[in-house]
Amino acid sequence: MGRADRHRSRYGRYTGGPDPLAPPVDLAEALDAIGQDVMAGYSPERAMREFLRRGGDSQRGLDDLARQVAERRRELLSQHRMDGTLQEVKELLDKAVLAERGQLARDVDLDDSDRSFREMQLDNLPASTAAAVSELSSYDWQSGEAREAYEQIKDLLGRELLDQRFKGMKQAMQNATDEDRAAVNQMLTDLNQLLSDHAQGTDTPEQFEEFMAQHGEYFPENPRDVDELLDALASRAAAAQRMMNSMTAEQRQELMELSQQAFGSPELMQSLAQLDANLQALRPGEDWTSGERFDGEEGMGLGDGTGVLQDLADLDELAEQLSQSYDGSRMDDVDLDKLSRQLGEEAGVDARTLAELERALRDSGYMKRGSDGELRLSPKAMRQLGKALLKDVATRLSGRQGQRDVRQSGAAGELSGSSREWEFGDTEPWDVTRTVTNAVLRRAGDAAGPLLSIEDVVVQETEARTQAAVALLVDTSFSMAMDGRWVPMKRTALALHHLIQSRFRGDHLQLIGFGRHAEVMEIEQLTALDAMWDKGTNLHHALLLANRHFRKHPNAQPVLLIVTDGEPTSHLERNGQVSFSYPPHPLTVALTVRELDNSGRLGAQVTFFRLGEDPGLARFIDQMAQRVGGQVVAPELDDLGAAVVGSYLGSRQGGSYRDSFGDWGFGGGRGFWVG
Incomplete structure (x- = not known):
């Protein structure tokens, strides 16, 4: 080897796994979609599965890939038909008979009685192609062209039958000599012996190596042991059987009769029949019994048809893998090489990206398993999701008000x-x-x-120098879930929580959910809370908990934020029991008003966020806000987060929400001030 050869570099496609130079997958969109589904009541596992199925804005999901698999399957079935070999044999037979008739007509030296006998034989050939080929097996052809065409029939059948079991043999055996055919027969004999010994457990690695050394040219898959050889052979042999099952009974009968003429000897058919028996015994799990219905116009030979049946089997396997509907399913189950081979490189890249995305979600700390084994969003994921929600809030605020308050952690402090x-x-x-x-x-x-x-x-x-004790009271009653306000409520709570945790760490936030009764909740508990279908809006209990929070922080400015879509219909009795009444009982209203007055005496800055258009609720909340000098905001659902965060920021700056941001005028009826 010369010096130049030693330093010559060879470049090719990287095949050592994921592209090491590819940019990392972007989890932001996935986390946002998963977070929304979790807040809507999905488990994190299901939410992740749903995102992988849907895909993202610039990323195809599993459903799109599965749809493409189904379309490819329909295309194969509608494009092809199974009688290609039969048609090719018939054409060769017609060619041979026509050439023979022409030779008989031209041959003036031929005895008239002999000519008449031969013409009668040709005139009375059976209508069945297989029977005609069999009957002409002993015919003494006068035409060299006719003899050649007839020999091509036998050669074609032999090559097609081999191509059914060994891909590429149809081309490899074209113009084969007697020595070539003998070599194939010897390979089949040795192969059947190897498989028989393997079935009995008496084969050895040396026997396999010797077989591959002698006959390896027939196996481009380059199997490493007998099991890999079996897998490759059984897969194609099963496809060949499914192709036969897809034919009509007449077509199958024709092929069975024609196969006896393969290479002019029944020896090949006997060896192939023994091979099929060995493969079915060693790989009974393959699909040997089903068939397909082909409705196309393009006829296929036995080898090509077997390849199409293999493609259909691959597509069925991919459809199951992409469905991810079985227990323990993972994107790693998808055969990316097979997907690329069937649908193209672009589909393989899409599936690989989804697999990397799933792996990143599981391995990067965004999801963790709880003590019950269930997958949950980790605190890291909650922070990332809160950051994204807060960014959306900031965009809404700055777009409508020209403010940057979300990013100002008390600039003058x-x-x-x-x-x-x-x-x-x-x-x-x-x-x-x-x-x-x-x-x-x-x-x-x-x-x-x-x-x-x-x-x-x-x-x-x-x-900022002034600390705040913030109580966010969110309605978790039946109507919030029924009217589609559940997820916006959770998004609002998470955005406010992230803002305080990241920019106003000295403030004290308490999240309180109130339905039939009220409960202090951690952000993870609130965001994972399933829709509550119990009727009841216990604002009284929620205000009791909020005032207790304010009293724990006597040196902080109390900020009371209430998100609700209904009048109070339940209250807490002295014995701790919940009393429910609809329409609202006067005692429920009186106890709620009294506890709100207590919030006012503690100096709380109060803002009600009224959801819905109920006139009775509007009148009630207006009166409640007036009692404590509070504000009322009636935002649209997609502006709820901006309204709550804006109100909190206004209170942090020492002024009212109206003073800090002006009237809440979103334009186009998006939101408005009340009171």
């Missing part, structure tokens, strides 16, 4: 000790040490870059 990357419009002081460090590290890898880039800048977060 004291340093909180935290820092973050600079964002457009930030007025917080720079964290000089981290900014310079970022610039130095960046220039170490890119000396030609600028001394300072905007990506280097880090700002110090500030915390």
Whole structure:
């Protein structure tokens, strides 16, 4: 080998697994969709499955791939028919007979009686192609062209029968010599012996290696042992049997009779019959009995038809894998090579991306299994989801009000000790040490870059001097679930929770859900809460819990945010029992009003968020808000999060919500102020 040869590089497609240079999958869209489904009552496992089925904005899902598999299957069935070999044999037979008739007419030296006898034989050939071929097996052809056409029939049948079991044999055996046919017969004999020994458990690795050394050219799959050889052979032999099952009874009979003429000897058919018997005994799990209905116009030979039946089996297997409907299913179950082979590289890339997405969701800490074995969203996933929801809220606020309050952690306040990357419009002081460090590290890898880039800048977060004790009361009654307000309510709670946890860490947030009774909830509990179908709106109990929260933090500014779509219909008795009445009982209303007055005496800034258009509810909430100098907002559902976060930010700045943001005028009837 020359020096140049030793240093020559060869380039090809990377086949060592996932592309190491491919960008990581984007989990943001998946987490948002999964989070929404979880908040709608799905389990995280089911929510993840639903996203993988639907796909994303720029990513095809499993349903799209399964639909393409079904379309490919219908295409194969509507394009082909099974009698291609029979038609080809008939054409060769007609060619041979026509050439023989022409020779008989031209041959002036032929005895008239002999000519008449031969013409009578040709005139009285059976209508069945197989019977005609069999009857002419002993005919003494006068025409060389006719003899050649008839010999092609026997050669074609032999090659087709071999191609059914060994892909590519039809082409490989074209113009085969007697020695070639003898070599194939010897291969079949040795193969049947190997499989018989394997069935009895007496075969050895050396026997397999010797077989492959002698006959390996017939097995392009390059099996590594007998089992891999069996898998490849049984898969194609089963497809060949399914092809026969797909034919009519007349077509099957024709082929069985014609097969005796293969290569002019019944020896091949006997060896193939023994091979089929061995394969069925060793691989009974293959589908040997079913068939398909082909309605197309394109005739297929035995080998090509077997290949199509294999394709159909692959498509059926892919359909099951893509359905992910069985216990323990994973995207890793999908055969990506088979999918690419059947549907193209693009489908393989889509499925590979979905598999990487599933793997990332499971392995990156966004999902975890609880003590009960159920998959749950982890705190990391909740933070990511809250961040996305808060970003949406910020977009709505800045788009309608020109505000940036979601990103201002009390800009005029004291340093909180935290820092973050600079964002457009930030007025917080720079964290000089981290900014310079970022610039130095960046220039170490890119000396030609600028001394300072905007990506280097880090700002110090500030915390407002006044702490707040925030109670978010969310209605979890029957009507909230029935009228489609369940998910917007949860999204609102998660956005506010993330804002306080990330930007106003000194504030104290308590989430309180109130249906027939009220309950303090952690954010994970609230977001995973199934729809409550018990009737009852116990605002009285919720206010009791909120006031207890305010009293625990006497030095903080109380902020009371109430999201509801109904008047109070239940209250808490002295003995702790819940009393329910519809229409609302005067005692329920009186106890609720009294507890709201207690909130006012504690100095709470109160905002009601009224959902729905009920006039009675509007009058009641207006009166409640007036008692404590509170505000009423009646937002559309998709603006609920912006309304609640905006109200909280207004209270954090020491003014009313109206003072901080002006009238809540979303335009186009999207939301409005009341009271």
